[in-house]
Amino acid sequence: MIGIERLSVVLGGVPVLRDVSLAIPPGRTLGLVGESGSGKSMTAFSVMRLLPQGARVTGEITLESRSLASLSERQMCAVRGAEIGMIFQEPMTALNPVRTIGDQVAETLLVHGAATRSEAQGVARERLARVGLSPDRFPLDRYPHELSGGQRQRVCIALAIALRPKLLIADEPTTALDVTTQAQILALLRELVREEGMSCLFITHDLAVVAEMADEIAVMQAGGVVEQGPTGTVLREKRHPYTRALFEASGHQPARTTRVEDAPLLEVRGAVRDYALKRVRFFGPRPAFRAVDGVSFALRRGESLGLVGESGCGKSTLTRAILGLEPLQGGEIRLDGAPVSPDMPPELRRRMQVVFQDPYGSFNPRHRVSRLLTEPFHLTGQPPDLDNRIAEALENVGLTASDAEKFPHEFSGGQRQRIAIARALIARPELIVLDEAVSALDVRVRAQILDLLADLQARFALSYLFIAHDLSVVRSVTDRVMVMRVGRIVEEGETEAVFSAPQDGYTRALLKAAPVLPAA
């Protein structure tokens, strides 16, 4: 039983948590939901007493009637890992790359003096088997880089539960994983909580995930809990306006008016993309990895076409080929009849623009917005009415002309994504490739950006190629959808038809794995 009473945290003079009170009985899961910056992770780190230096904490945290706040750092070290286990969002980086998985699981036992070195190895083997990594396929001497993301998250879970803690904190544990892997990890966590009788604090931004996982839900906004109660009740009643807003944004359906012409704008025929691998023998032939294997489709003018698939399926490789950034080894790509390749003319390049997932990473932080926006003009030369074009592009995406003089860090994540869209628009393209363009955004911001995209499509007769791993978003904004798996398109059709009656087994598995928000 873990109890949090009136927990408040001030960090650098700024209150980040206000009067948070929560309780989780053994064997139960509390889902902590909210947007980024709402204080979810801060709450977890307060419990772990791993807040950044200089944080001032008030309030009471009790684990089995023992107050954690009064423990010394040394005593707290004995609690972490033994009585409270924690897993994190990014399994790819959460493990030490230079130590074996067995070592890292056994270390939990060793630092707490709970076992001798050889006993710890045995327990590590048993715990790894418990989370689904059987010792014959995953011996203890494997290194993290030999495992997939989902397997690494299982290792993280194994080392968090190695000492059977009373509380397991899971901070966005499946956000970085594919839907099918996510479903497996969620099932594993549910089973562990039930069988080991742990309390579980499950942090997520995804209402659909929390609906599947949690017995109780606490909704956080700006450092405080605004609504709390049994999962079913909270999701049904949605008493607080913020809960309601989150819910509506999650299932948001932008109003779209599309005029799809019959003429294809983008045609991909039998596209093949190989990557050369390292030679097996010196002077031997170089083996190739076929990332895109005979993909054909057409995107019609004014259409929104979705492309879904799990990581490694070839989405990104196909995208780079479509943008003319990498050559094909077979087949062809045409934009409005003209061949697309790395040496295509700039004028053709101008007609096709792209918006990426990470607005932080795709801007040079030292350039002003005006310079960032006019980057596409390197292709075609600057137009005479440059300032007007900048102002127009910014106003089209809901920003103001005066934003041109600012730097990227002065904007929020959603505003930055608007700038990225403005940068695509300024070249007056016909096709915009949206590569996970809304995946990093909070639900309410995502809803706004989706509305903006729908509005722009109607005003400028744009075509979208919408690449995403989030099936519900694809469903709400595309006319047709393609499902990709190991380099091939396994299913293609009208979006509603594919989602309501999937023909391919893989599509069915994907849809089944995706957590669904209970109908309001």
Added chain:
Amino acid sequence: MLRYAATRLISLTLSLVAASLVIFAVVEVIPGDPAAYMLGLNAAPEAVAALREDLGLSGGLVERYLTWAGGMLTGDFGTSYTYRVPVADLVAARLWISLPLALYALALSTLLALPVGMLAAARRGRVTDYGIMGFTQLGIAVPNFWFAMLLVVLLAITYPIFPAGGFPGWDAGILPALRALTLPAVALALPQASILARVMRSALIETLSQDYIRTARAKGLTEGQAIRNHGMRNALIPVLTIIGLQFSFLLAGAIIIEKVFFLPGLGLLIFQGITQRDLVVVESVVMLLVFAVILVTFLVDLAYALVDPRLRHAR
């Protein structure tokens, strides 16, 4: 791992061949005749011709290169024009001072820098850290010959614990020889240790913000345990790179320190070779140093693979 080592070994061999070609070419492309160049402006034509014969400059390009490179492989470095002795003997004598000195200095610098860098990283942003950063800044800024002179004044003159210069030779016993090398090694090590400590500190601080350190803390490790068990090995990669570079520098770049302490080392030999236009010596010593640098790079590459399993398993 074997595969990785084999690839590195091939790359080492190719680098050596390329380096020998460049060094040979540089001597070849020096305007005019190497023999005339070595003998100076007022040399008699007969002397030049004799030297040409002596240097083996009379054959064709390819033939000369093969003779030179082949000689190197069998330990025949040619004969020094100024000293009139085989270069191999000259180099061997100097190497017996320069190599131990470089290793001594490198050991001192590493043993000093790693703990100091770790301490600064563990106490980052506090007084200890600022103190260490200040001292290392000083260590980088002050030239090593200045340290050398201070050390001589303090530890050879005021308190005569170590000799002020000269080298008794290894025949005099290991202890006297090491004593003679101690002050120069310390003078060489201090600036290197300052650089290395800073690299160690920043590499460790970099790894401390990694997710796996957070995982380690969540497992119940103290900050110190997390640094030792998870930070150190990951921070070693940039540190190894710097250590490799430093060894190469220490082997050949100790010339000023050799001057201060009257040590007949490689640095002095190459310096004299250049001033006396003894191209045979210059060519051979440069090739030897290139070999040392490439060999150290190879060893550092192997060390990377020992530290980082991702390299060992690289396909």
